[in-house]
Amino acid sequence: VAYLDCVGWREVAAAIASLAVRGAPAVGLAGAYGVALAAREASGRASGGRTAGPAEVEEAAAALRAVRPTAVNLGWAVDRTLAAWRRGGPEAAAAAAVGLHAEDRDRCEAIAAVGAPLLREGSRVLTVCHTGALATGGCGTALGIIARAHREGRLERLFVCETRPHLQGARLTMWECGQLGIPATLIVDAAAAHVMRTAGVTAVLAGADRIAANGDVANKIGTYALAVLARHHGRPFYVAAPGSTFDAETPDGGAVVVEERDAEEVRGQAAPAGCDVSNPVFDVTPASLVTAYITERGVKEEAAACWT
Ligand code: MRU
Numbered sequence: 001v002a003y004l005d006c007v008g009w010r011e012v013a014a015a016i017a018s019l020a021v022r023g024a025p026a027v028g029l030a031g032a033y034g035v036a037l038a039a040r041e042a043s044g045r046a047s048g049g050r051t052a053g054p055a056e057v058e059e060a061a062a063a064l065r066a067v068r069p070t071a072v073n074l075g076w077a078v079d080r081t082l083a084a085w086r087r088g089g090p091e092a093a094a095a096a097a098v099g100l101h102a103e104d105r106d107r108c109e110a111i112a113a114v115g116a117p118l119l120r121e122g123s124r125v126l127t128v129c130h131t132g133a134l135a136t137g138g139c140g141t142a143l144g145i146i147a148r149a150h151r152e153g154r155l156e157r158l159f160v161c162e163t164r165p166h167l168q169g170a171r172l173t174m175w176e177c178g179q180l181g182i183p184a185t186l187i188v189d190a191a192a193a194h195v196m197r198t199a200g201v202t203a204v205l206a207g208a209d210r211i212a213a214n215g216d217v218a219n220k221i222g223t224y225a226l227a228v229l230a231r232h233h234g235r236p237f238y239v240a241a242p243g244s245t246f247d248a249e250t251p252d253g254g255a256v257v258v259e260e261r262d263a264e265e266v267r268g269q270a271a272p273a274g275c276d277v278s279n280p281v282f283d284v285t286p287a288s289l290v291t292a293y294i295t296e297r298g299v300k301e302e303a304a305a306c307w308t
Contacts, residue, residue: 006033006034006037007037008037008041009035009041009063012031016034016067016074017067023130023131023135024071024072024074024208024241025104025107026134026135028073028104029100029101029137031074031075031077032077032078032100034078035057035061035081035085035093036090036093036097038056038057039094040093040094042056043089061078065078069257069259070218071209071245072247072250073209073242073244080100081100084096104137105139106138107243107296108137108138108242109138110297111242112140112145112147112148113148114294114295114297115144115148115240118203118236119145119155119205122156124157124200125149125201126158126201126204126205127159127204127205128161128189128206129161129168129206129222130168130171131240132176133176136242141240141242142205143176150180150183156183157184158177158183160174160184160186161187162187164188164189169186170186189222196233196235201233203230203236203237203238204227204229204235205238206219206226206240207220208239208241208245209245209282210247211239211247212253212303213249213303213304214251214303215287216252216256217253218258218283219239219282220282220283223285224284225283227290230291237285238293239293239294240294242296243296243297246295246303248307253284253285254284256282256284258284260279261279261281263277265279
C-alpha cells in the first residue's frame, strides 16, 4: 500500500493520467479536489507560496476534465466544484469537493443495499476490472454489492478477470478481496467463456464509466464480451453505478469517446518492439444485453427509469 500526496492540481491531473487514481467515481472525486486545490492556489493560500489568478482555476478545471475522456463522473464532479467556486470562492470549492465525497460514500452504501439481494444463496459471480473502495469514495459499486452479499453469507465464489492490459482485476480487485475475506479466483480474461460454461457462474456484475441516455454502458474493455457471454448462457448481466455515471447528454454508446491508451501497455515485454497495436481501454455494451441497472435509487430494468 502506497499513499500519494497531491498538493497541487497538476499533481492531481498527473495522478489521474497515470491511473494512480482510477475508477469513474474516484476519478470524479479527484477532479473535484483538484479544482479545490486550484482555487486555493488562486486565493494565494497554497502551501509553498505559489499563487495563481482566477483564470487558472477555469484552466485547471478544463485541464482536469480532459485528462480522461470516457468516465462522465470526471466532468460532472469538476463542473459542480467549479460552479461552487464561482459562487463562493475557495472555501465553497473545498466544501463542494468534500460534499461530493460524502455523497459518493452514501451512494455506494445504497447501491450495496439494493443490489446485494439480487445475489441469492450460493452465488458464483463473474466480474471485471475493479469497482471497490479504491475506485470510489465509499465501499464501491459492483464490488460493494458483492462484499455485502458475502457478509450476508450468500456469495459462494467470485471470479475476477485479470483485466488486461492494466490488470485492475489482478492488482486491485484481488487485493481488496483479500482484505475483505471474499473467496475470489483470478482468471485470465480469455478464460471467461470457459468459466461461464464450466464453473457454475450465476451472474455477471460490472461497473460503468458512462451510461448513455438509451442505456448503453461504457465500461472497462472486456465488459461487452462478458455481457454477450451472459446472454448466451442465460445468466443475468447487472451494471452497478451511481447516478453520476448516467449521462443524459450522450444519446447512445456510439457517441461515447473511448479512451485509447499507450501501445506500450499492450506490447509489454512480449510483443516485437514497435509492432502495430490497438489499445481501446473501454468498450460499449448495448442496453439490450443489460438485465438491470443497480443505482442508489434501486434496481431498474430500463435505464430511463434510473433518471426519474
Ligand atoms: O481505466 P479505469 O481503471 O479507470 O476503469 C475503471 C472501470 O472501468 C470501472 O469498472 C468503472 O470505472 C467503475 S468503478 C466503480
